[in-house]
Amino acid sequence: MKRNLKRKWLLLLFVVTGVFGLTACSDDYEPWELLTAEMTSTLPEQPNLVPWDGGTFTINVKTNGAWDMVVPDWMSVDQKEGHGDAVVNATIMRNQIAKEIFNSEVIVNFIGVEQNNVVGKTTKTIPFGQEGVEKAFKITDCNAKLTKEYKRREETNGSSYNYYQCGYKITYNIENPLTDKELDDIITGVYLYLYIDTPGYPSNFHDTYYLSKTDLAKGKHVLEKSNWRMYRDNYGDYLYLYEIAIAVQTKYGAKVIYRTSDIQTEKK
Incomplete structure (x- = not known):
């Protein structure tokens, strides 16, 4: 009887010790x-x-x-x-x-x-x-005008003909935050595009003119050319300047910084 009781106490002690040992190990375990x-x-x-x-x-x-x-x-x-x-x-x-x-x-x-x-x-x-x-440049207060002057020309051989002398005048104000060095380092070209429609030319034809980097300087500018194009007889009547654009070029290509189709026509 005493021997069986002793065995039961030893078994209970073993179970309790095991439980406390397991609890101690689980406290040391860090889950992933x-x-x-x-x-x-x-x-x-x-x-x-x-x-x-x-x-x-x-x-x-x-x-x-x-x-x-x-x-x-x-x-x-x-x-x-x-x-x-x-x-x-x-x-x-x-x-x-x-x-x-x-x-x-x-x-x-x-x-x-x-x-x-x-x-x-x-x-x-x-x-x-x-x-x-190109977003650095802000062009405002732009005014574009097409001029047509009707003239007569006398040739040395006694013949004569009528013609239109066509020109343009573009005024604009520009904001440019680039320094002179940045402008010189970044910009490789400045262009003026004149989009025209005339007899004998397809629609969307345009002339390209090289401008100076000074045309990008801050302030007011005037681009003017009185002898842009000449048309004999009355063909100049049909000249239509329907859009102008100013573009800048970097080593990665050209990009238009301003365009307008608000263009007046002045005849003389």
Whole structure:
């Protein structure tokens, strides 16, 4: 009887010891976590664009793992990698291309950290675009005029004919925040396009004239040419200047910075 009672107490002691031992082991156990990854920013969402002259933006990273960031060449960040949450300050430079930049993006690679018992791997992106440098120029108060002067010409052989002497006069005011050095470094050409419709020419035909970089300087400008075109007899009656445009060119191509179809015709 005593022997059986002793065995029962030993068995109970073994069970109690095992329970307390298991509890102690479970306190030391650290469970694995799945990687979490979130990213937001103050970059404008497409189709909105970053201004041509860039700016400073923030990129917010939230994660329980590690991360590294890949950005375009014209963007700089104050940190490109880290562990856990972070607020990254990003600076975008002035665009020196005469067109919008699309398909740009911030890429952040997230990965779990073994010593923190975090597992997983993912990548997130923030797409954005930027205005072209042509947005730097603001042309206002533009007035375009087509002049036609009806004349008669006497030839040395005694013959004569009537003709139209056609010209143009364009006045405009321009705002240009570029420095002289930036203007010289970025802009490789300035053009004036005159879109005309006349007998013998297809519709949308246009003349191209080279302008000077000084025509982009801040302030008021006058583009004038009295002997632009000559038409014999009454053909000049049909000359129609229906649009003018001013374009700038960079090493990546030309882009119109202003156009208008508000054109007056003055006959003499």
